[in-house]
Amino acid sequence: MALLLHPGYFPNCLTMAVVAQHQVIWEVWDNFQKQTYRNRCYIATDQGALMLNIPIVHVGGSTGRQLYRDVRIENTYPWQRQHWRSLATAYRSAPFFEFYEEDFMPIFENSFGFLMDLNLETITVLCRLLDLPFPTGKTTRYQTKPENVQDGRSLICAKEKNPIPTPEYPQVFQERHGFLQNLSTLDLLFNEGPAAKAYLKGVEFPWNA
Template sequence: MKIIIHPTYFPNIAHFVAMAKAKEVILEFDDNFLKQTYRNRTYIYGANGKLALNIPVIHSQKNRQKYRDVKIFKEEKWQSQHWKSLLSAYRTSPFFEYYEDELQPLFELKADYIFDFNLKCFEVICDCLQLELNTSKTKIYQNTIDGLSDFRYLVNAKKEQPYAFDTYTQVFNEKHNFIPNLSILDLLFNEGPNALNYLESQTIIVQ
């Protein structure tokens, strides 16, 4: 299966379920940036439940701005805040220390563009998962593409569908029960080397 999908900030589990089953992954490189999507947002499981981590960006005064041209707003210390949130949420998880050294440098990385930063995070996560993907980027934007399974709809945080993914043990299960489809980080820290097996065993459909 060949798929097209958006590179997002530490993609959620649905994104990785789609990619883990794909023979070829085409990353959407030429679309417009839209607010309130997973392009600059991810959700983790904090002590009080579902917690959003947002990367601040500089919005252009133009009506349309390409995703790849959107710059990160560097005046906010968002990277240190996100890392502190991850420490608070997952330091007691079974596999946080296992991946900490690979992930922590991302929160010191000086990136200008959100797209480039998301790609770097994506590469590191694939290494952690030991997931080898055949990837390429789009050259022009197309609404419909023949011969590809289109998973670009997954980028829309406001229109997320309920997913019947299997449960796994999360740090704060006893407080708030199982929360599905969080950032891939949640699965990684809780399931460790079994995370890829989990992804490959789940099902997601093209809308």
């Protein structure tokens, strides 16, 4: 059965493990919510886990609600330059950072108007580098209780950072902070390189049992 997921910004390892193991349908008719991986991801630094946050244009009105697909990025702030500097500083010593950095540079050099377009592009690049097919299925309407699909949308919530334990792999600065669970898949790729695909396929989910 296919799984329903939200497209996040450089998704965490659990989300990409779902992509590696299952048919995925992207939820594109939900409302944007704060404190989720829709506009943030976490990486490992010498100070521990660091959040990379994408600034968005907030709407007014009585509710302030807007569809995720309509959320615009606040590009007056140089967030792309800041994110890239943080990644380069954190992972310059990682085994595979230099191998992949040119593949990611266009994301930080090109302008994106909508958050969802950016997020889908980050997933497209990750899938290409991981040799995984990019899921093209999308919802056509929002359903609180989706039918004929496994609901994995809770994985977008950033409040619960470790809903499903994942196996350890070598991380930069692990000797200082221990293993940091469920960071952005960038962390896995920069540390494990081509072995990242096998890692994602080996993550165990309760619905696989």
